[in-house]
Amino acid sequence: MIRDAVQRSRVQLRETFLQTTDETVDSLQREGALIMATAAVSPAVPPSAKNSLREDLTCAICCDLFRDPVMLDCMHHFCRPCISRYWRGTQGPVTCPQCRKVFTCRQFQTNYLVTAMVEKVRATTSQTYIQNLEKQLKETLESHRLRREDYINSLHREKDKMETIKRSGADLQVRVKAEFRALHQILDDEESCMLEQLRREQEDELEKVQRHLEAVKLAVRELEENMKVLQQASASTDHIILTELPQLRPYTQVDAAPEFDINTFSNKYMAPLQYITWRKMFKSLKPGPSPLTFDLDTAHPSVRVSRDKTLAVECDGMTWHSENNKRFLQCVNILAAQGFHTGRHYWEVEVGSKPKWDLGVASEAVDRHSRIKLGPESGYWTLRLRNRNQYSAGTQPWTRLQLGSSPQRLGIFLDCEERRVSFYNADDMSLLYSFANGPRGKVFPFFSPCISGSSQEPQPIKLLHYPPVWLSG
Template identity: 70%
Template sequence: MAAVAAAAAAAAASSTRRSLKEDLTCAICCDLFREPVMLSCMHHFCKSCISRYCRGARTPVTCPQCRREFSPMQFQTNYLVAAMVEKVRASTSDAYVKKLENQLRETLERQHVRKEDISSSIRKDKDKMNTIKRVGTDLQARVKGEFRALHRILQDEETCLLEQLRREQEEELQKAQCHLEASELAVRELESNIQLLQQAQVTLTEFPQLRPCAQVEAASDFNTNAFSNKYLAPLQYITWRRMFKSLKPGPSPLTFDVDTAHPSIYVSRDKMIAVECEVITPHKSHSKRFLQCVNILAAQSFQSGRHYWEVEVGCSPKWDLGVASEAVNRHARIKLSPESGYWTLRLRNGNEYWAGTQPWTRLQLGSPLQRIGVYLDCDERRVSFYDADEMSLLYTFCSGPRGKVFPFFSPCISDSRHKPQLIRLLHYPPVALSN
């Protein structure tokens, strides 16, 4: 369609040029006017052409076109037509035509290129929109699935607790019903004996044979508090604590691996606290130990599935933490980067937070971090860091590790201005609270 329209426009322009050229052509020499003059009849001719015509013509002299008489000495030069002729002559020269063709071709090519660029941008925008819709749909399905699992856990807890309440209520009702029936039976037996005794009082013949009366013990009082206390407890908190055993991933209960600790790191007896100290700790020699950098690994490793753990960093002015590949060099000083097998977050100078990329990526945070959450998705190869107090995302490595990895920590070397700070592993054990 565009080609047809362009061809039609070119044909129309060519026709217009031909018509204009014909209007500016001398009827005597059949060429473009040269020094055009206008006769009294308004017809135009070249000055030289009309002069020759007048010299050879008989008197009276008439216009070569309309045969109207005119005075040979009354030529009027038409400067407007002369200017138009020069423009037409210039526009019809070979050099001009070639230049114009080049300009048109270059402009047309630029328009085609621009059109293709915009068309490419349109395709990218459409592809982006389709990607956003597809990713959004997948994420919606995942979010719904995660919350369906939580709803199912809560529903199961609710069903279990209501069933327990129903059974205990039924048991108490059954006890009361049995005592009620026994008491009513005893009353009926006593009423029968009373009737026999009353009849004997009237006749005074013999002592009546009384029916044996069942012994009914006094019913214990229903202890409302004992029955209700477990159901008046903080059910939401108890359920929240119980949910930990069903969360996927649930918080991983990490411990430090003493065999990997640099000699400057002291590890607590329960292996949940690590701190850098000036006194060298007499660790036994081990091939897994870090010797050049003040690092330590967790005893637990992961190579599949999803895992989450939290670390308390307190007020320490500097630290590193994240995950490390099993094969990292533990005997040399190496930059912490994914290329070296480390995916980490770090703090320097008390307020400068960085993601351990190459080059480092500065993170702008509103407040200091006290607890860090680390989320490892081995299957998707993603390592994410969270402010564990608000569960706000800090940074994500999208090209994470392959194979076995260990949670990684470094309290760094403290200076004389700051007291060494603890790195503490936080545990949320799936404790089944007693009822």
């Protein structure tokens, strides 16, 4: 009866424990992905293994986890208080409650290993432990959910980025093809023009030779007719005494053959046609290099400008200028005389080995009487050099640029419609920096030769002008 009661108690306890475990599992499943969260926390022990371990560590008398477990000689374990109560009142030999083995003396051994295992199982099945585990599961699940959302958002962003790249690439392909079609058209037109000119000159020379050829042929025919008359007259002298020459037809006097100098004819077309055509292309380039000049009315008193207004250099003294609102008074700056508010424009500036300078564009309405920081917020889009090798883009704060070489000539490209200001190394046309959010309204090319402060003679900033556009061939 006791054994049956013990067995029923153990079964009831097992069912209660399993029911509690199932309820916990169901609760966690309603919260989210139990398996994923559990795996993220720690390698979990399968529920069946937990149940089996708890059953092995359950006292057959009290049907609860061992309390101070002891082992009998038959290797069965019981709680020390339980086995003591079980044997209480028994006279003589005692028996094992499970296997009924008889023991003549009441001896048992404390099993410290089982004690440690029981404490571990009790700790891992406590309400606090389960609550902490559930909390960890929820937190880990939430962490995975948030990370998953971040990854999904990142996927969407990357897909949008890919679409943007594709659209931008397609638009740029159209633009590049249009630019090169324009160049091809210029070259095709120039080729057609030159071939037509060659054809006309060839026809003119051939026509001259043809006219002379026809004249010579006519003269030959006339001479042959006269020769025929003379031959007939000569043959008749055997029978008739010739008293006068026969009547001859006047023949055409032929001018000397026109001179044809093959060198003169071919030199024009044996010339460096590519270079000549390259020079001619400047009048058709859009944008072509703008022939800028400095505006003396904007020059700071410490800036000296050449007579042709293409060189600007700093000087120690102050140059007298008439007073006007356009002049820079605090900073060593100067503007170009040409301003732009529509279209695309490009110009080049030679800086040589100057140790410092500022170049770019400035809005028409910039403050010219105060000392301000150069930046888009102040109406300036610039590139600067300091200490001979420290290049920076004119943002606030400054954006340091790492250049492979020091450019001697700078190219500045202004696209008013796209609001873009770009800087190039004019020697190889490598892009140095580009402002994507450029100016609105009218702007002027901006220059600052700066005060170098060195003992060497200051070097000028030079506006570069390209081959004259009036070459037409």
